[in-house]
Amino acid sequence: MLALNIRFSHGSDAIFMGVRSLLCAVLVMAPTTSGAGEPRHVVGLADGREGYDNASFATRSKAIIESSGERLSLQQLSQGASLGLPPLTVSLRSAEVDLGRKLFFDRRLSANETLSCGLCHIPEQGFTQNELATPVGNEGKGVRRNAPSLYNVVFARHLFWDGREASLEDQVWSPLLALNEMANPSRKAVIERLRQHGAYSDEFSLVYEQGLTQATFASALAAYQQSLVAGSSRFDHWYFPEANPANQHPSILLSEEARRGFDVYQRSGCGSCHTLAEKYALFTDGQFHNTGVAYHSAVRGIKLEVVQVAPGLFIEPTVEVETETFVDNGRAEVTRRQQDHWRYRTPTLRNVAITAPYMHDGSFRTLSEVLDYYEQGGSGDPHQDPRIQPFVLTAAERLQLLAFLHSLTSDGVDALVADARSVPIGERGTDG
Ligand code: HEC
Ligand code: HEC
Numbered sequence: 001m002l003a004l005n006i007r008f009s010h011g012s013d014a015i016f017m018g019v020r021s022l023l024c025a026v027l028v029m030a031p032t033t034s035g036a037g038e039p040r041h042v043v044g045l046a047d048g049r050e051g052y053d054n055a056s057f058a059t060r061s062k063a064i065i066e067s068s069g070e071r072l073s074l075q076q077l078s079q080g081a082s083l084g085l086p087p088l089t090v091s092l093r094s095a096e097v098d099l100g101r102k103l104f105f106d107r108r109l110s111a112n113e114t115l116s117c118g119l120c121h122i123p124e125q126g127f128t129q130n131e132l133a134t135p136v137g138n139e140g141k142g143v144r145r146n147a148p149s150l151y152n153v154v155f156a157r158h159l160f161w162d163g164r165e166a167s168l169e170d171q172v173w174s175p176l177l178a179l180n181e182m183a184n185p186s187r188k189a190v191i192e193r194l195r196q197h198g199a200y201s202d203e204f205s206l207v208y209e210q211g212l213t214q215a216t217f218a219s220a221l222a223a224y225q226q227s228l229v230a231g232s233s234r235f236d237h238w239y240f241p242e243a244n245p246a247n248q249h250p251s252i253l254l255s256e257e258a259r260r261g262f263d264v265y266q267r268s269g270c271g272s273c274h275t276l277a278e279k280y281a282l283f284t285d286g287q288f289h290n291t292g293v294a295y296h297s298a299v300r301g302i303k304l305e306v307v308q309v310a311p312g313l314f315i316e317p318t319v320e321v322e323t324e325t326f327v328d329n330g331r332a333e334v335t336r337r338q339q340d341h342w343r344y345r346t347p348t349l350r351n352v353a354i355t356a357p358y359m360h361d362g363s364f365r366t367l368s369e370v371l372d373y374y375e376q377g378g379s380g381d382p383h384q385d386p387r388i389q390p391f392v393l394t395a396a397e398r399l400q401l402l403a404f405l406h407s408l409t410s411d412g413v414d415a416l417v418a419d420a421r422s423v424p425i426g427e428r429g430t431d432g
Pocket of ligand 2: 272288290344352
């Protein structure tokens with residue numbers, strides 16, 4: 001049944017990843033309890049595939065092995081890991097964040113009550129899905145783009161890869177209503193369903209004067225996402241020393257390799273789009289560019305092969321090629337301007353080491369593949385941004401650049417994962 005519903009957009013890797021993650025998602029839905037003394041979450045550990053062909057395979061996926069969560073205070077949430085980031089312009093309220101967190105992991109937000117926001121934006125997987133090029137939504141329907149990480153989304157001027165939304169409050173209705181995501185018939189239906197579960201109405205009334213409405217619902221979900229602030233990386237401790245009196249602590253010093261990697265980064269022109277400002281660095285200019293990735297994916301051939309879906313279980317996927325669903329014109333879909341065809345929003349590079357796969361269509365699985373792509377000068381799309389040009393890195397420089405990219409992971413991510421899991425996996429609310 002799983003296999004029949006798989007749609008694909010770009011080759012066998014995507015199918016493989018899709019089937020694997022479906023399994024993962026199914027398992028995630030069954031809440032498990034963890035024993036005392038369970039180690040804390042380590043992020044970026046989606047299940048590897050080592051040993052997958054062995055019948056005694058046991059998962060290492062942190063998304064499946066639940067461990068007990070630990071709620072952060074509002075102060076820790078909004079200021080804990082903010083080194084290197086612009087000042088927060090929103091003021092968060094603890095009660096709103098709590099309500100938003102609960103909604104984010106509640107599967108009753110989808111029409112058939114199976115899919116929560118947190119199943120496509122998985123905390124242990126960088127608030128994206130590491131194993132999946134593009135996610136699987138309602139009843140196994142494919143989604144055409146890679147789920148972006150939600151870390152630091154509070155700083156994004158434009159939301160989505162094509163920038164079609166400007167506020168989290170508006171954005172939220174998009175996954176809720178999309179037929180291939182949460183498939184709700186209307187905004188009203190979402191609110192009605194939540195009203196049927198008494199607890200929410202009461203909780204909203206305590207937090208908002210207006211009680212549970214479309215606006216307060218969207219605002220609670222936005223508040224939780226705005227709390228996912230994840231700066232304070234090793235790089236920040238080194239690059240913004242004046243903001244950080246503790247920068248001499250050996251555990252937060254940036255390695256020589258990563259420092260050299262930052263030079264390579266600058267020399268290779270990466271910083272012209274993934275920008276740094278004087279007092280903070282978002283590693284994005286917030287603009288839309290054609291890096292040739294869509295062209296690259298479009299010209300790649302699609303081939304099918306047998307897929308292993310579980311230890312000892314192989315299937316030959318019956319795949320329906322959905323040409324229409326996967327037409328993706330990028331920013332041009334918003335502006336209707338020809339020059340914006342296949343332009344996508346520059347993603348931040350913060351936490352990039354834990355937010356694979358990469359690009360709007362998830363077409364690169366590793367940072368190494370991304371570097372290969374840039375080194376070869378993109379894809380040869382005639383409309384590609386002229387700044388994407390071939391260059392050569394020595395083996396040492398490549399490792400340095402990778403070390404730099406890895407140094408951009410926030411030291412607050414484990415705490416945010418534990419905070420997310422202070423709501424049980426597969427939350428269906430306390431009253432039902
Ligand atoms: C079926 C998987 C899926 C579900 C469920 C889902 N999302 Fe997403 N989300 C995505 C994908 C894919 C994108 C990128 C879509 C695009 O750019 O066109 C995205 C984009 C976003 C963005 C924009 C981030 C950015 O940097 O631009 C936000 C915010 C977001 N989702 C929040 C949510 C919330 C809140 C929910 C629950 C109400 C939710 N998502 C449910 C897959 C999902
Ligand atoms: C012309 C602007 C531009 C330049 C120069 C540029 N990038 Fe990008 N980068 C982008 C855009 C736009 C995307 C998203 C493309 C897409 O999804 O189709 C991207 C995607 C990425 C990603 C994937 C991030 C993710 O979350 O999916 C990484 C990693 C990356 N770039 C690193 C680099 C490095 C390293 C360099 C220098 C060698 C570089 N970029 C140069 C604009 C640029």
